[in-house]
Structure formats: structure tokens, C-alpha cells
Amino acid sequence: MSSLKVQIYEQLAELAKMLGSAHRLELIEYVSQGERSVERLAELTGLTVANTSQHLQLLRRGGYVRARRDGKRVLYRLGEGPILELLAALHCYAERNSAEIREIVGDYFGKLDHLEPVTREELLGRLDDGDVTILDVRPEDEFSLGHVPGALNVPLGELEQHLSELPRNHEIVAYCRGPYCILSFEAVAALRARGYRVRRLQDGFPEWKAAGYAIEAS
Amino acid sequence: MSSLKVQIYEQLAELAKMLGSAHRLELIEYVSQGERSVERLAELTGLTVANTSQHLQLLRRGGYVRARRDGKRVLYRLGEGPILELLAALHCYAERNSAEIREIVGDYFGKLDHLEPVTREELLGRLDDGDVTILDVRPEDEFSLGHVPGALNVPLGELEQHLSELPRNHEIVAYCRGPYCILSFEAVAALRARGYRVRRLQDGFPEWKAAGYAIEAS
DNA sequence: TAATCATTCAATTTATATCTTGAATGATTG
């Protein structure tokens, strides 16, 4: 058979192989939130700096991340192209097919959010009416790198202390890092248990940004 | 951080890792054409039977393929769920981002088919008019397992001997195994060189089938 | 029931990835 086909498969396999590591997937998630230094990424993932650097360089070869120098640090960001789409396809397949993953997801927060998420379009439309509060439950540093305009930042761990800031008279829409981030699921569960009207936003911030909607930084 | 997230990433990574081998991607392509025995798949890929079996079992654990016994043989077929979508996303990302793959594709058959492929919808619409010939350039055994209704089967290697069966007065639409199969590209190139009016069908047979359109077996 | 065939299993070798360690590089700061 044509060796051309084999060459193409080898390219595809190489790219797939790069996604075949939980640490690298985690790194991709973090850089998709915004630019991060190697040291920060090492902290977030719990890897050594050298090891983090090696993973990042591998990802860079595959185009999944890009790097730029800023002073003495190197900042990594998400690469170009349909990377989030690829990850979403992987996630979608995993969700439908892997009994284990369905079990994990189901056990921990499956029943807590059977309600359909709010689509980005729906949220945008309701923003003008002012009858909705957007809640960003990511850590503060991620929030400050960029967030949905007008969103209120209350990291998940501090939710209890900030209950008074949340409205009881209209709906809250919570979001986090993306479709396979659990922060917003947990926030929804916690707030519902206290009687708030709250739903999740479809996907998370990276997808909001990728869809071309306005963002705000602080 | 939550170990739940880590568990999910490990699941995703495991599934991605399974796609991280050119041989396994090739196996998935072959089983997506229709059921195949281990021996046949070993022949097609050039691997030993034992090795093929091991790869198939790995893919089975990930749900990418399914197996059933038929007499003394075991027949493998494509698994459930959005597998082709996942591969398409990988392919799409690769095409946009990997300079190497773009080069390979460009060098060998890039210029031969800058013309846009015929969409499935367009082809369906034109079928009734009878002014189009559908050409399936896959090997005979794949054709007999299932094909687009009304298609004419001329495997690529036998194209020259069957030129007389092809119409010169209206358009030919060629298809093969999918978006990253080169058979139809080569068929289009060969026929155009002889003055035929020919275009490629969007993607290939597995996608046609997956999209829910009617198929025919013989 | 013995012989045959296709597939799988188990054990080994070979090849690749991953992580760790310590040194080298490149940019900034005193």
C-alpha cells in the first residue's frame, strides 16, 4: 500500500500520542486559561520544572501550545487551530464510551446537574435584561487573566463566605474552565443546596473566548 | 486539586494513547469499512497475526472496535459512539497545524484536487436527475460489504481497463474510504488527466454510512 | 474424537517514554 498513507497515519499518531498523557492534558487545560510561566505550570500540575518544560516542548512540537519570552520567563499559551474542538471530541467520545469515566462523572456530580446548561447565546441575550448574575468560580489569578464581561469572581473554596453577594431573586449562571472542569458543577451543587437558582454555562471560559465573544481582564 | 479531575484526565489520556500508533489508526480505518477477521487485518496492515490481535484487543478495551465470533474466526467491526468524529477532529487539527502533514498532502495530491469535493447532500440531490455516475474506487471486497447505492465499483488499479464504462458526457463523483484515504484523490487525478469530468465525494464511505444515508450491499 | 484452523495468551526481547538529576543557557538586576 502507498507509503503516503502510512506517513499521514504516523503524523496523526504522533499528534495523538502527545495527548496520551494526563499531565499533558492538564497542561493544555491550564494554558488554555491564559498565558502561564513554566514555573507556574509546574506548581499547578505538581511536576518538577524540568519535567514540565519537557512536556511543554513536546506539546509545542505538536502545535498544541506556543511560547514567548517575557523578561526572564517563558510564557506558554494555547496554540492555534481546533485544539479545543479536538479535546472536546475526545471528551465526548470518552463520555459516551468509557464505562469507567461515566461512572466517575456520574457518581460525583452526575445527578447534580441533569439540568441543561445555559448556552452562550442564551446568556448573551439575557445579559441586557440584567436579570442574570454570572459567576466565575475559577481561582482569582485565572479570573484576572480574562473572564466573561461583568462576571463576579468567587473561587469555589470561598463560596460560603460570599453567599451574601449572590442574588436570591434571579438566576445565577456559573462557569469555570471548560466542559471537563468540575468547579462549576460543584458550585451549582453547593448553591442549589442552599436554595439559589443556578445553572451552569455551556462549556467554560476558554470556549467562550474561542467562540469570539467579548472578554474582560482585570 | 481534586483527584477526580486527575482520574478523568487519565481516562482521556488512555483513550488518546490508543490512537497514538499508526498501525492502530490503520486498523481502525479498515474495520470502519466493515467487519474483518484478524487474519485479514494482519494481511492489510502487514503486521503479524499475534501482534494484530494484541492491537485489536487494546482498541477493544477503548471501545474503538467490537468483536464477534463467526465460526472459527473473530470478526472485528467499528465500535459505537463518535469515533469517526474524533478521528476527523484529529485529522482536521493535523491538517491545519502540522506543517509536515500539509507538505506531504500538498506534494502528492494537493494540487490535484483543489476543487471542492461534492457534499453528500449535493450528491443525493443530483442522484434523481440521473446526470451523475458514482464511482467507488475501493477494492472489491470492501465494496461488497457495503457501498453508496448505485455506485459503480472500479478498484483504483483496474481503472485503465474500465475506462470505457465511464461516461464522458456527465460528471463522475469518486469516493473511497474517508477523508484521509488517498484512493479517490488518485482516481480523480488519473481520470482528469484523461479528460473526464470528475470530482471527489466529501469524505468517504464510512462517513456516508455514519451520516445515516442509505447503503447497498452485494 | 482426532486433526485442523483462527485467535489469543504468556514470556521474552527490543524499543520508546518518562522522570530525575545536575549542569548549561539566556535574560535581567545589582
Added chain:
DNA sequence: CAATCATTCAAGATATAAATTGAATGATTA
């Protein structure tokens, strides 16, 4: 220009994956 800091490189140790071999299994056929 030396000191410092963040990152990368290079080498080796460990772990994991792939391919090979020959034997075991499970179903069919003589």
C-alpha cells in the same frame, strides 16, 4: 560585569509499550 533567576539541555535510571516467539484455547471438520 558578576550574581541571580527562569528555563532548557543532556545523561542516566526507571517504567511502559511494541514486536516476536511458541504454546494454549475454542470452534470446526474429517
